Amino acid sequence: MSEQSRGNVPILLLKTKSAPTDTYEELFTTLDNGRYTPVFVPVLEHRFKRDTLTEVQTHIIKKGFVSTAKGGLATYGALIFTSQRAVEAFAKIVEDIREQGKHAINDLLPDSVPLYVVGPATARGLRSLDLKCPILGEHTGNGEALAAYMLEHYNALHPGPEKSGLLFLVGDKRRDIIPKTMQADALGEERRCKIDELVIYETGEMRSFRENFTSIWRENVENGCVQQWVVVFSPTGCEAMLESLGMLDSQAGRVIATARREDIKIATIGPTTRDYLEDEFSFSPDVCAEKPSPEGIAECIQAFDVDSSRI
Structure with a gap:
């Protein structure tokens, strides 16, 4: 069964939850007085x-x-x-x-x-x-x-x-x-x-990833979420993610410029994944963490959200 988000701003983390604890969950559940709700969407099968x-x-x-x-x-x-x-x-x-x-x-x-x-x-x-x-x-x-x-x-x-x-x-x-x-x-x-x-x-890539990811972000939209973040940790799953969001021209293999969603923002863990999205699909993520860590992701998302609120 897919994990569902219930918070104000869902953070869809495209990774398997670490055990016994996960530092992304620990950070985002307390960040900005609980503004964000982390949701794990496993991409990789090991x-x-x-x-x-x-x-x-x-x-x-x-x-x-x-x-x-x-x-x-x-x-x-x-x-x-x-x-x-x-x-x-x-x-x-x-x-x-x-x-x-x-x-x-x-x-x-x-x-x-x-x-x-x-x-x-x-x-x-x-x-x-x-x-x-x-x-x-x-x-x-x-x-x-x-x-x-x-x-x-x-x-x-x-x-x-x-x-x-x-x-x-x-x-x-x-x-x-x-x-x-x-x-x-x-x-x-x-x-x-x-x-x-x-x-x-x-x-x-997990066979169930695209179905799980699609189910989660669509349910969030149906429940009234006006903004969601997707955090991408590796090139694996990028194509399925873009296809799920309706952004990808499957024949050209490139993102359709007019299909970009304003309610879903994309963050990458670092430049390797960012460059992969840009080189393979002509897609530029909204933010890229300066440091490949929970704090690095949180900082770039917070900075983007603050700048957006001033517009």
């Missing part, structure tokens, strides 16, 4: 890759993250997470090892192994696992900043060319900024860090 889950679990059980007493390097000295789905996949692995009862997880993943994260959502998910590993980097906010942070931190932990690699758990759709930055030839042998990427989940 499927964990069983073979990769098994591979990571085997690395852990065979002490791939533990250096030997004689000074032998571990295969991996850290784990990297830049998505909530990767954290969920890792959680399944940790829970399975615990359920088997054959190994003490804190011996396999000791406090010498940092878990690097890109933001608070990934950090919260990892903290819920109650591991001894330090969780670092949540202040960074994006892959570029995280890569810079890891270069400094990991090299401080392991100075010199002899260091364990870092295991990066990723989805099938991701940017390559982290491995490029940390393995760049310009860094030299002393600072260069080996990154192994493992695709642990695959992503596709």
Whole structure:
């Protein structure tokens, strides 16, 4: 059943609600005295890759993250997470090892192994696992900043060319900024860090997205909403969103200028999604967050609404 909005200004968040809590929901339910009501409309369907889950679990059980007493390097000295789905996949692995009862997880993943994260959502998910590993980097906010942070931190932990690699758990759709930055030839042998990427989940558009999205925004209109916001987090689902809103010329693949809706405004999480909408469909979103975060989205929406009220 589709989640319905009941507030003054619905914020249709084209994402899956994060667990155990979602920072967008926490922020928007209190913003401007409850002016906005967040509604989650999942776009992406994630499927964990069983073979990769098994591979990571085997690395852990065979002490791939533990250096030997004689000074032998571990295969991996850290784990990297830049998505909530990767954290969920890792959680399944940790829970399975615990359920088997054959190994003490804190011996396999000791406090010498940092878990690097890109933001608070990934950090919260990892903290819920109650591991001894330090969780670092949540202040960074994006892959570029995280890569810079890891270069400094990991090299401080392991100075010199002899260091364990870092295991990066990723989805099938991701940017390559982290491995490029940390393995760049310009860094030299002393600072260069080996990154192994493992695709642990695959992503596709949910079959039910367009139907759910259409049902929600239309019901809001029928209930008298004079304004709605749609927040877009990735290129996936953009075409279905524009088609649902009646803006897209299906033959030309471009937005019909005269079909733009004044009662529905579009915000993007950052320039990648904004540029995709402009390049693929000749559609310019109303706002684009300067920072890819709940606060960044809130700031650009608030600024737009304030400016609109002055007209």
